[in-house]
């Protein structure tokens with residue numbers, strides 16, 4: 155299944171509150187990591203299970219496997235529950251009136267991880283945990299469900315690919331193959347999905363969907379002691395499995411500049427895409443690139459010479475400490491005449507970071523903001539900026555943010571904050587000099603052809 159949670163995760167970062175919630179972490183004997191976070195005033199609970207398994211774990215001849223496994227894990231029968239019973243239970247017990255079912259319970263396979271979540275009423279938490287433990291203990295995949303879900307995965311991917319933005323990303327992606335694999339879900343074409351077998355999915359789930367490879371998060375209103383006891387009772391006896399070794403995805407840097415233009419059929423807008431393979435050699439580089447990312451976004455927001463009808467997506471993404479990342483900018487530019495001018499202006503700004511990256515006082519502000527985020531403070535749910543977003547989506551996003559954080563950094567947020575403290579204008583400058591160069595830039599322009 156696919157959902158839209160990620161798109162508002164970024165929005166939540168800076169809008170944090172000082173009010174503290176309580177958090178407890180535990181690791182069970184079978185290596186299952188558990189994060190319990192209690193949020194005052196929260197009348198619902200989110201249960202989220204996240205696995206270190208994703209598109210990067212698909213073998214070359216089994217594209218789409220991780221995505222199909224996610225679907226089947228979601229709907230299959232378990233020892234105590236019938237096919238689709240868990241899913242139906244979540245939809246019927248969300249306590250969120252009028253919500254789209256896929257908002258109160260959903261799952262997503264990303265390049266790097268897969269997560270399942272449900273928003274439920276606190277009095278259903280015991281049952282939810284029992285269901286989660288039951289499916290973590292093993293699922294029974296029926297041939298009918300398997301066939302249905304192959305069909306659904308095919309149509310989901312057709313749907314994703316038919317949108318102009320995704321078409322642009324797919325072309326971009328295919329130019330790089332493995333270099334920037336998270337830009338669009340590489341969830342397999344029809345031919346790939348139709349060659350997969352039930353046994354492939356079983357093998358995948360047996361390997362990756364195991365306590366040693368998972369984090370369970372419970373976030374919202376509940377009683378700590380009661381929940382801890384329930385979790386220990388239901389999850390402790392599930393066989394651990396093994397944490398899986400995963401191949402790093404290093405990209406080459408300074409592999410030469412590329413500039414290409416494409417016409418997109420049926421699109422009514424243009425896209426400007428600029429990327430730099432970057433970072434990944436040290437934590438300091440990663441932090442420098444995150445700062446540059448924010449700096450660029452702020453500059454574009456405040457400079458009146460940029461087109462203002464849309465803002466660019468600007469991301470520095472890096473899957474894990476071992477991997478190389480990528481600074482990625484994608485901008486929907488409606489007025490064709492502004493495409494080239496905008497491109498030159500953005501590039502000029504980026505190249506400048508190797509000379510004058512950031513004023514010292516501004517760096518201090520950025521460091522403060524980022525350190526608050528690394529401490530994973532709760533968002534200020536009363537902030538008017540969130541007024542348009544339904545609470546169950548806010549809390550689901552928050553859970554995802556919390557899960558991603560614990561996935562990447564586990565207990566190392568102190569290490570992250572101390573490295574951030576050490577950042578200087580010079581360290582940012584030297585990272586910019588290394589990666590953000592005219593030799594390393596890849597520019598793609600997608601036009602409507604009109």
Ligand SMILES: [Zn+2]
Nearest residue numbers: 155156307310
């Ligand atoms: Zn799907």
